[in-house]
Amino acid sequence: MELYSEPLNVDKITSKWYKESSNLNYGAFITFIGTIREEDGIEALSFDIYEPILKKWFETWQEKAEERGAIVKMAHSIGDVPINKSSYISAVISPKRRVALELIDEFVEDFKANAPIWKYDVIDGKRVYAKDRSTPMRGAGILAKESN
Amino acid sequence: MELYSEPLNVDKITSKWYKESSNLNYGAFITFIGTIREEDGIEALSFDIYEPILKKWFETWQEKAEERGAIVKMAHSIGDVPINKSSYISAVISPKRRVALELIDEFVEDFKANAPIWKYDVIDGKRVYAKDRSTPMRGAGILAKESN
Amino acid sequence: MIKVEFLGPIELDSVDMDIKSLKELSAYMKSSDELKDWAINSAVAVNDVIVTDINYELKDGDRVSILPPVCGG
Amino acid sequence: MIKVEFLGPIELDSVDMDIKSLKELSAYMKSSDELKDWAINSAVAVNDVIVTDINYELKDGDRVSILPPVCGG
Numbered sequence: 001m002e003l004y005s006e007p008l009n010v011d012k013i014t015s016k017w018y019k020e021s022s023n024l025n026y027g028a029f030i031t032f033i034g035t036i037r038e039e040d041g042i043e044a045l046s047f048d049i050y051e052p053i054l055k056k057w058f059e060t061w062q063e064k065a066e067e068r069g070a071i072v073k074m075a076h077s078i079g080d081v082p083i084n085k086s087s088y089i090s091a092v093i094s095p096k097r098r099v100a101l102e103l104i105d106e107f108v109e110d111f112k113a114n115a116p117i118w119k120y121d122v123i124d125g126k127r128v129y130a131k132d133r134s135t136p137m138r139g140a141g142i143l144a145k146e147s148n
Numbered sequence: 149m150e151l152y153s154e155p156l157n158v159d160k161i162t163s164k165w166y167k168e169s170s171n172l173n174y175g176a177f178i179t180f181i182g183t184i185r186e187e188d189g190i191e192a193l194s195f196d197i198y199e200p201i202l203k204k205w206f207e208t209w210q211e212k213a214e215e216r217g218a219i220v221k222m223a224h225s226i227g228d229v230p231i232n233k234s235s236y237i238s239a240v241i242s243p244k245r246r247v248a249l250e251l252i253d254e255f256v257e258d259f260k261a262n263a264p265i266w267k268y269d270v271i272d273g274k275r276v277y278a279k280d281r282s283t284p285m286r287g288a289g290i291l292a293k294e295s296n
Numbered sequence: 297m298i299k300v301e302f303l304g305p306i307e308l309d310s311v312d313m314d315i316k317s318l319k320e321l322s323a324y325m326k327s328s329d330e331l332k333d334w335a336i337n338s339a340v341a342v343n344d345v346i347v348t349d350i351n352y353e354l355k356d357g358d359r360v361s362i363l364p365p366v367c368g369g
Numbered sequence: 370m371i372k373v374e375f376l377g378p379i380e381l382d383s384v385d386m387d388i389k390s391l392k393e394l395s396a397y398m399k400s401s402d403e404l405k406d407w408a409i410n411s412a413v414a415v416n417d418v419i420v421t422d423i424n425y426e427l428k429d430g431d432r433v434s435i436l437p438p439v440c441g442g
Binding site (some may be wrong): 196290 | 372376377378391394395398405408409410411412413414417418419420421422423434435436437438439440441442
Binding site (some may be wrong): 033 | 245
């Protein structure tokens with residue numbers, strides 16, 4: 001897992017991971033690259049990350065991948081990332097095609113739902129929490145339940 | 149669609165496609181990279197391609213992708229590709245994450261089943277058709293049927 | 297004492313609270329105008345492990361994190 | 370005349386045949402020791418379009434391709 005306090009250098013990161021995959025004699029390598037789109041007048045997106053829980057989340061995925069003979073990779077930016085730059089890359093390295101295709105889907109979707117990262121639109125230099133695009137994490141709402 | 153009579157330059161090809169995706173203001177970019185694994189004493193794999201039908205196959209996929217707002221990309225090698233080098237890259241460029249994840253799976257699986265490409269193991273400099281790993285194409289066996 | 301920290305968009309400093317359980321924290325958040333909405337959509341971690349049982353008992357020195365809805369990527 | 374070409378691992382040169390239909394081609398391939406196995410697992414294209422109907426009629430000048438099992442990637 002790699003965190004950068006700047007936009008991601010996509011070529012450099014994916015090239016490094018690809019080299020690792022071919023040195024390991026693994027046949028399938030998939031990358032998912034997320035890039036900031038120009039929309040709704042934003043000039044950038046900005047990210048807060050809670051690293052201790054992100055690290056545990058990622059370790060759990062490393063174990064799940066290992067059980068299927070694969071390796072997962074992830075890079076994310078902290079702070080502002082301007083439009084047309086990348087904030088997020090994940091990858092699966094696997095001996096087998098099917099495992100790679102299934103794992104990248106599950107890994108990216110669970111990342112979206114459960115990685116402790118908060119997103120803000122940057123408009124006129126101000127950060128606005130992207131509340132409508134955010135997802136309550138697994139276990140959310142526990143403090144609002146009636147206790148018994 | 150790009151065909152090369154040499155192993156693929158993964159960094160160069162994926163970097164070019166990624167640039168295209170970010171210039172188009174598309175948020176999701178997925179690549180699948182196939183690399184020749186060292187196994188069963190092979191020194192390389194070798195590929196024959198029937199280009200006219202591959203081109204039509206690819207055009208059909210471009211249309212399918214376009215209907216979902218996405219773009220597909222493909223590169224493949226013709227002839228010998230030594231172990232640990234890449235012979236195949238495909239990619240999906242899409243505004244949306246879900247479309248990209250679903251399309252890359254369908255696109256790669258249909259490629260495996262229906263792209264007119266034949267694979268050979270290269271052992272002691274000789275090409276041996278990889279019959280056991282090959283898949284009959286859609287419509288295969290029509291000439292063996294009893295006609296009515 | 298329990299340290300409660302509010303992550304991401306919840307713009308509050310962490311607080312030290314004299315509570316024994318998540319139930320007490322729940323009661324506190326529900327009674328706060330600033331926090332009652334976050335109680336509804338946030339997850340909770342104790343010492344960086346997500347907890348999903350409201351009957352979880354806290355020990356002196358525990359650190360509780362409030363995690364609002366996420367959107368990485 | 371119909372030109373029949375054998376692709377990939379079928380190590381035969383293309384042949385010109387005086388046939389009117391895929392049925393005739395089928396009969397020819399089934400009677401050939403070299404081709405009968407390929408008839409079972411190959412797909413067929415006429416002028417580079419895959420054909421799945423054995424009753425397809427051929428026109429003079431058509432080009433038929435025999436496509437054995439594939440494995441790209």
